[in-house]
Amino acid sequence: MKTGTIKQILLITDGCSNHGEDPVAMAALAREFGITVNVIGVMENDIIDEQGVREIEGIARQGGGVSQIVYSQVLSQTVQMVTRKAMTQTLQGVVNQELRQILGNQASLENLPPEKRGEVLEVVDELNETVDLEVLILVDTSASMKHKLPTVKEALLDLSLSLNARMGNNQFSLFIFPGKGNEVEKLLDWTPKLESLTTVFAKLNPSGMTPTGPALKEAITYFKEKHSVRGYLSRHDDEFYEESI
Amino acid sequence: MMMNSMKSPFNFASGTIIQGKWHHNRYTIIRELGRGANGIVYLADWNGKKVAIKVSDNHVTITSEVNVLKSFTKAQGVSLGPSLFDVDDWIHNGSQISFYVMEYIAGTDLLTFIKQNGTTWLPVLISQLLTDLDYLHKNGWVFGDLKPENLLVTKSPVKIRCIDVGGTTMQGRAIKEFTEFFDRGYWGLGSRRAEPSYDLFAVAMIVINLFYPKRFQKHGVGIEQLKKAIQDVKELRQYRPILLKALAGKYSSATEMKKELLKLIHFPSAHHQTTPKYQTNKNQRAQTNNTRTRRKKQKNKHGILETILIVAIVCIIYAVYIFEQIM
Ligand SMILES: Nc1ncnc2c1ncn2[C@@H]1O[C@H](COP(=O)(O)OP(=O)(O)OP(=O)(O)O)[C@@H](O)[C@H]1O
Numbered sequence: 289m290k291t292g293t294i295k296q297i298l299l300i301t302d303g304c305s306n307h308g309e310d311p312v313a314m315a316a317l318a319r320e321f322g323i324t325v326n327v328i329g330v331m332e333n334d335i336i337d338e339q340g341v342r343e344i345e346g347i348a349r350q351g352g353g354v355s356q357i358v359y360s361q362v363l364s365q366t367v368q369m370v371t372r373k374a375m376t377q378t379l380q381g382v383v384n385q386e387l388r389q390i391l392g393n394q395a396s397l398e399n400l401p402p403e404k405r406g407e408v409l410e411v412v413d414e415l416n417e418t419v420d421l422e423v424l425i426l427v428d429t430s431a432s433m434k435h436k437l438p439t440v441k442e443a444l445l446d447l448s449l450s451l452n453a454r455m456g457n458n459q460f461s462l463f464i465f466p467g468k469g470n471e472v473e474k475l476l477d478w479t480p481k482l483e484s485l486t487t488v489f490a491k492l493n494p495s496g497m498t499p500t501g502p503a504l505k506e507a508i509t510y511f512k513e514k515h516s517v518r519g520y521l522s523r524h525d526d527e528f529y530e531e532s533i
Numbered sequence: 534m535m536m537n538s539m540k541s542p543f544n545f546a547s548g549t550i551i552q553g554k555w556h557h558n559r560y561t562i563i564r565e566l567g568r569g570a571n572g573i574v575y576l577a578d579w580n581g582k583k584v585a586i587k588v589s590d591n592h593v594t595i596t597s598e599v600n601v602l603k604s605f606t607k608a609q610g611v612s613l614g615p616s617l618f619d620v621d622d623w624i625h626n627g628s629q630i631s632f633y634v635m636e637y638i639a640g641t642d643l644l645t646f647i648k649q650n651g652t653t654w655l656p657v658l659i660s661q662l663l664t665d666l667d668y669l670h671k672n673g674w675v676f677g678d679l680k681p682e683n684l685l686v687t688k689s690p691v692k693i694r695c696i697d698v699g700g701t702t703m704q705g706r707a708i709k710e711f712t713e714f715f716d717r718g719y720w721g722l723g724s725r726r727a728e729p730s731y732d733l734f735a736v737a738m739i740v741i742n743l744f745y746p747k748r749f750q751k752h753g754v755g756i757e758q759l760k761k762a763i764q765d766v767k768e769l770r771q772y773r774p775i776l777l778k779a780l781a782g783k784y785s786s787a788t789e790m791k792k793e794l795l796k797l798i799h800f801p802s803a804h805h806q807t808t809p810k811y812q813t814n815k816n817q818r819a820q821t822n823n824t825r826t827r828r829k830k831q832k833n834k835h836g837i838l839e840t841i842l843i844v845a846i847v848c849i850i851y852a853v854y855i856f857e858q859i860m
Contacts, residue, residue: 364713364719365713376593380593397592397593398592398622398629398631401555402555402596402599402620402621402622402631403620405592405596406596406599406600406603406620409593409596409597409600410600412593413597417706417707446718446719449718449724449725450707450708450718450725451707452724453706453707453708453718453724453725453726453727454706454707455705455706
């Protein structure tokens with residue numbers, strides 16, 4: 289089976305967008321480009337904002353990814369878990385597609401007898417471990433997020449720790465929104481290690497606007513640029529498209 | 534697609550019959566044993582035998598745990614996880630529920646057991662655990678999500694058993710599932726790659742957890758905090774050398790840690806008991822030492838005799854066999 293690169297956007301936010309394009313539509317667009325969108329909603333210990341939750345779930349559903357609402361204390365565990373779950377989900381989609389090609393339209397992992405299922409899953413496990421992964425992290429830095437940012441930083445370092453224990457290669461990049469002057473600002477270019485984040489996060493300036501949609505759009509553009517540059521170098525750039533399981 | 538950490542939606546009453554779609558076995562639910570993030574475990578009756586059944590609406594979880602349990606079954610003799618009996622799907626109200634059936638382990642979780650029976654049991658159980666881990670490691674696995682909740686202690690004989698193999702990972706890969714308090718990555722003391730030392734770190738944290746039942750969060754430099762936690766409890770200090778070594782990832786195998794654990798245990802010394810206080814002269818000590826070595830020699834002699842006897846018997850059987858062949 290061919291192995292390609294899994295592309296993910298990891299959006300970390302605490303609520304509603306209020307500026308620019310509809311983020312749900314942008315997530316749907318990302319998916320068309322073969323990019324999965326995962327969303328983590330960071331909550332305070334108080335009431336969860338209904339509308340915010342709906343938006344978070346909507347973005348992940350349209351973006352073919354995983355969403356999770358968490359309190360900031362357990363952010364680390366959640367961020368790495370969501371990322372890995374989404375990877376598995378994507379890979380299962382690929383495997384199911386292959387099964388359909390071999391066994392016909394009805395075939396899917398859960399229709400197989402348990403014994404066969406085990407064998408297929410071993411393939412998924414193997415891919416999970418070895419596939420290359422690109423995660424573009426999009427952090428909401430609007431005013432209400434300000435005091436949660438230290439926890440977000442911790443969680444991202446933890447994510448790097450988890451993913452770098454795999455055999456496959458990882459590339460991370462980091463954007464914040466709103467950025468200085470712009471809707472979105474790039475803080476970290478593609479890098480295999482997130483450790484350089486420590487310095488970068490010190491100079492954030494939380495402001496009031498929350499342009500989630502434009503941020504997602506920018507993220508897609510950034511992915512496209514990376515791959516068009518790479519395209520010259522290696523023409524063969526397989527992508528994983530996630531099919532509903 | 535949403536994949537929230539599911540609080541399992543099922544709630545099957547006792548008496549409910551689970552019937553497999555592929556293998557057609559019937560199981561009658563007796564009661565719920567426990568539930569976690571990945572499914573619910575029920576005690577059930579199967580032809581008069583008690584079994585544990587894990588059900589989940591996530592067939593992937595079930596399949597991957599079954600894969601691990603299967604490979605344990607291949608490694609015979611040692612009872613690592615519960616043994617696996619059956620894997621199947623159950624069609625219930627039109628939807629498909631995956632399950633697997635395993636050995637029912639009637640036991641108490643580690644923290645409760647120690648609370649009820651005292652810390653004298655601590656070295657025994659940790660030593661047993663290290664024996665099992667060593668076997669697991671030698672077979673290319675790492676347990677991963679090692680914590681007191683995943684360790685059950687059975688009554689007679691008292692034996693520690695691992696359940697919940699959801700975190701069990703092939704060595705060299707990234708740990709599948711973990712719990713922060715027991716994760717060396719969380720404490721800034723190592724990677725999340727599956728290596729024997731990953732489990733041994735967790736063993737040290739389990740020992741610490743026994744004296745800090747509420748656990749604690751990381752503040753500042755992980756290792757300093759853990760050192761202090763050990764220093765602050767008298768009984769823990771006794772295990773300090775092995776705990777620190779395990780926390781630093783310096784053990785290359787579970788056996789090595791086990792050996793050093795057993796060395797740390799203080800037996801009331803034989804001299805102190807037999808030797809009257811006023812007689813601490815060297816002769817006396819030499820004597821006791823002598824008797825000890827003699828006893829050992831006697832044992833050895835016994836051993837040699839036994840071996841000779843066995844060899845002789847085998848020879849005789851072989852001779853008879855050859856004889857019959859010739860006839
Ligand atoms: N073979 C068994 N025999 C007896 N009890 C068991 C057995 N397997 C599981 N249990 C009980 O069921 C509970 C839940 O099982 P398990 O830990 O496998 O679920 P889980 O969904 O994987 O949980 P977690 O959230 O810890 O991953 C256990 O804590 C234990 O009390």
